[in-house]
Amino acid sequence: MKRLTQLIAGTVLLFGVGMLSAETPDVMEIVERANQASYYAGEDGRSEARMRIIDGRGREQVRQFTLLRRNGEDGRQDYLVVFSRPSDVRGTVFLVDKNPGGDDDRWLYLPGLDLVRRIAPGDKRTSFVGSHMYYEDVSGRHLEDDEHELIETTDEHYVIRSTPKDPGSVEFAAFNTWVDRETWLPMKAEYERDDGEIYRRMEVLEVEEIDGYPTGTRMRMDDLDEGGHTLVEFRFSRYDLGIPADVFSERSLRNPPRRWLQRD
């Protein structure tokens, strides 16, 4: 009888814990899985991307580039971004060694001067190539920079509220992220000022499953102060291509690796 009670209690406990974690996983688990889903899918990846940048006065600019990414150890990542449009930035190449917990190393190749310039490790919340996206939106914000709190669980989303540990280092007071419960992709994020006013919004408009990984293929970043926005579209994405580590080197800055840049 005692054994049975123990068994039942144990089963209930196990089952209950299982239920509990399926219903409301730990907030850190959610943000880590969301981070994995949006920035670390696969061992490596290749994608073509296009940005349509529209400023508050309706003027439009375009950026088109191919992005290569490779995951390393302990959350490290390498990125190589090769621009193909517009004509005056064509041939520009951007290389990033992402170091979670430290400064990223960044280089820029300017073909007109044949110059490999190193970029000072500065504020990551500044415009990425003239768009409304920040560098940090492209390569991911370090999870340990914010306190995270699960504020709501809807049928589709976990809503996470993140508050910066060092409020002086960023322009927002907090941001809320809507994480899809099925794919773990962050589908929307809204950035607030001290007074709670939302001034910046990211939305994923389309998700496709590619090589087994749910991938945001269309997204939009809105600047609600100025009224401008940037639309980003990813195409020809592939994962787990086996891109070697040495592709992310000075050689590729000066001579972009055609084998890995071309579509299949």
Next chain:
Amino acid sequence: MLKFSKQTMLMAALLAMAVPGQADDWDDDPWDDDPWDDDVSAFEWYGFIEGAAGHRLQSNPVIGDDFSLGELRLQLEGRYEGDVATWRMKLDGIADGVTDELDAELREAMVSFPFGDRTDVRLGRQVLTWGTGDLVFLNDLFPKDWESFLIGRDDDYLKGTSDAARISWYGEHINLETVITPLFEPDRYPDGQRLSYFDPMQGDIVGAPPRLRGVKPPRTAENAELALRLHGRAGAQEWALYGYRGFFPQPSAFDPESGQFTFAPMNAIGGSLRGPLAGGLYNLETSYYDSRDNRDGDNPLLPNSEIRFLAGFEREMVTNFTLGAQYYLEWLQDYSALRRNWPMDPATLPDERRHLATVRLTWRMMRDNLIVSLMNFYSPSDDDYFIRPTVQYRHTDQLQFNAGINLFGGSDASTFYGQFEENSSVFARLRYSF
């Protein structure tokens, strides 16, 4: 006056071309009708048309024209990707209102291809750059076009072209770059036509005519230029060692027999480091210039051997505001021999050590569509300066505007920046890219 009206017409023509450039080829449903679905064509071409004008801030007593820059430039760039090799060509056509000439300049004509797994080769006319300085060059002895920079052309034109073979070998940890330039190519230096300069032989500032023309060394295999760079990374730190055999890139030697300026033979070795430091980036670079025909340093008509040293630091101080600072030293190695044998006015004898400090402030605004920069060179030993405020505005992907001031000054007409005092100018450029 005639030139002025011609420039006005050129600018008007440029503006007329530029205005319809904002054509919107995408409708509200983005991307659908756009060519990115199509296979990328193996051949592509693009380019720009640019109007540029530069006017002196004061009249120059030795140059009649108050315009130092006035031109309409068309650049066409073509690129063909073959199965193995990539072919590239960049050709400029220039209607020059200062010289009253139509001119063509081949900026690039090259083929690049891999050779085995670890080697990339680039053959033909190309632009070459290495080293760590910001507008200060030690081990980068590839040709510079100082004239273009000092009159206000785009920064790209600071680098001249080389007809060269570049062979880049990439190893596991060490990489070796070899550049062979069969025919020595000097800098393009102020020659008196657009910019006056100090002539040590005459002891005075001079302008053209006659234009300063350095006599290039004979075209022999012996006189080919060889430049080497051994480089790698240790974590976030970058290191490089450099070697060079060729000539001083400026006509700093004088041949008394022919009465001509020439380029003295030199060897150079050096090294550099670059990496993150204190939330910013540091760079250190040094080089030794061996004046091969003047190893004792007692010939004042040939350059002295030199040690050059550079230390720099750059950091984003607040969001979108970057500060860069450099200290640079040129140290003549046989100074007492030079002083003993100096035949000209002792007042024009250079200092043993030339110290130079640079400060660059950069503000980026409007998502980098507006960039304001202030570059400042100051030499406490020469007591001269060069201040260069610039503004860059990107109106659209097609239309970009640049303007700036080149302000030179110093207490002595014989020093590097002091000699250019009367070349101080304001410049503006409008570029339409396609």
